[in-house]
Amino acid sequence: MLNPFQHLIKKSYTMKNENLYNYILGIADNSLILGQRMGELCGHGPSLETDIACTNISLDLFGQVRSYFQYATKIAGDGRSEDDIAMLRQEREYKNVLLVEQPNTNFAYTLGRQFLFDIYHLAFLKELQKSTDLTLSAIANKCVKEVSYHARFSSDWIKRLGDGTDESKEKMQEAINDLWAYTDELFHQTDADKAMVAEGIGVDVTKLKDNYYREISQVLEEATLQVPGSKYFQKGGKQGIHTEHLGYILAELQYMQRAYPNMEW
Amino acid sequence: MTSTEQNIDERLLSILEQVSDPEIPVLSIMDMGVVRSAVIENGEVKVEITPTYSGCPAMDVIGDDIKKALKDAGYDSEIDLILHPAWTTDWVTSRGRKALEDYGIAAPLDAEADKDVLLNNKRIVKCTNCGSQNTRLVSQFGSTACKAQFQCDDCQEPFDYFKCLK
Numbered sequence: 001m002l003n004p005f006q007h008l009i010k011k012s013y014t015m016k017n018e019n020l021y022n023y024i025l026g027i028a029d030n031s032l033i034l035g036q037r038m039g040e041l042c043g044h045g046p047s048l049e050t051d052i053a054c055t056n057i058s059l060d061l062f063g064q065v066r067s068y069f070q071y072a073t074k075i076a077g078d079g080r081s082e083d084d085i086a087m088l089r090q091e092r093e094y095k096n097v098l099l100v101e102q103p104n105t106n107f108a109y110t111l112g113r114q115f116l117f118d119i120y121h122l123a124f125l126k127e128l129q130k131s132t133d134l135t136l137s138a139i140a141n142k143c144v145k146e147v148s149y150h151a152r153f154s155s156d157w158i159k160r161l162g163d164g165t166d167e168s169k170e171k172m173q174e175a176i177n178d179l180w181a182y183t184d185e186l187f188h189q190t191d192a193d194k195a196m197v198a199e200g201i202g203v204d205v206t207k208l209k210d211n212y213y214r215e216i217s218q219v220l221e222e223a224t225l226q227v228p229g230s231k232y233f234q235k236g237g238k239q240g241i242h243t244e245h246l247g248y249i250l251a252e253l254q255y256m257q258r259a260y261p262n263m264e265w
Numbered sequence: 266m267t268s269t270e271q272n273i274d275e276r277l278l279s280i281l282e283q284v285s286d287p288e289i290p291v292l293s294i295m296d297m298g299v300v301r302s303a304v305i306e307n308g309e310v311k312v313e314i315t316p317t318y319s320g321c322p323a324m325d326v327i328g329d330d331i332k333k334a335l336k337d338a339g340y341d342s343e344i345d346l347i348l349h350p351a352w353t354t355d356w357v358t359s360r361g362r363k364a365l366e367d368y369g370i371a372a373p374l375d376a377e378a379d380k381d382v383l384l385n386n387k388r389i390v391k392c393t394n395c396g397s398q399n400t401r402l403v404s405q406f407g408s409t410a411c412k413a414q415f416q417c418d419d420c421q422e423p424f425d426y427f428k429c430l431k
């Protein structure tokens with residue numbers, strides 16, 4: 001299919017390090033889409049404090065995305081800006097995991113999604129700090145401090161809602177059960193992942209898996225919630241095959257570029 | 266690469282001290298510790314700044330304000346945003362901490378104490394209004410990325426706490 005944004009992309013090119021570029025986008029797209037989801041709650045949070053917290057997390061994630069995309073523009077070297085990379089892509093070109101695009105069904109889903117991602121994100125960034133790529137390790141050094149706060153915030157809420165009223169417990173359990181199917185994909189390797197791990201740049205996500213489920217289970221148990229036993233998992237986001245939700249997210253995210261092509265902030 | 270040293274040309278110091286954080290106007294960017302180097306090369310000033318938080322929207326404004334302040338003093342300048350080493354609240358100077366307190370924002374504690382505070386285990390953040398330690402955490406996230414919300418249970422004053430970042 002023809003890229004409708006093609007005319008906006010300034011010139012054609014051959015990329016020198018496509019694996020690194022794709023690797024950076026794989027990391028950044030998770031933060032971009034999750035940041036957009038959390039940003040949706042601006043003015044709609046269940047209380048003023050949680051509204052501010054969700055948008056603060058969104059702001060941190062967008063800030064991180066900027067660092068990644070600024071680096072990606074240097075790797076691409078084709079004149080595209082960080083905004084071009086964020087806005088001028090088709091659905092299939094976004095490489096985020098399915099988990100982060102799941103909707104804000106209710107506050108339990110919002111926090112459940114955040115928690116299931118934060119625990120992974122923090123472990124991932126701790127490893128990325130050791131990357132031989134100095135830009136990526138510098139970004140990870142910066143992000144790890146922010147994401148520690150996110151993980152603390154979301155874990156606290158899982159415990160509060162899980163070990164709360166009958167209703168909050170039921171809703172929290174339902175959200176975790178539903179979102180569970182999207183956790184396994186976090187540990188799938190793409191071709192870019194494998195190439196970057198081999199070069200000492202990337203993180204071997206398969207090695208994070210056991211510890212991830214251990215940590216998740218600990219918090220869930222403390223929250224008096226059940227650890228879902230289901231072994232049926234969804235995948236595809238990392239290959240650009242998304243759930244129906246991403247299209248709606250992009251419709252909003254890309255609205256200004258579609259309505260006013262090439263506009264700049 | 267782990268150097269936390271600042272490299273500031275003394276001739277530029279008084280100019281840079283006039284630039285403040287747009288969101289906390291009492292705090293100069295020098296006291297905040299975000300300027301990592303400022304040197305004069307062939308008549309042009311090169312400044313390196315580092316963000317407090319990745320998404321801090323103040324960074325763009327700070328960059329523009331530095332450029333303007335230097336221009337007014339007769340220097341052309343180039344501003345670079347660097348990420349490494351990552352900013353920490355340890356780089357806020359004692360003068361900066363005092364300016365925060367006077368402005369009504371509780372200054373960051375050390376990392377261990379910060380954890381206790383943000384998990385609501387200990388009451389050690391002093392109310393910026395009455396000095397009482399009978400304060401409680403309202404939310405881990407505040408009006409800007411760098412702050413948490415507190416309230417004093419004695420005088421009831423709500424106030425910001427500048428989170429410790431290490």
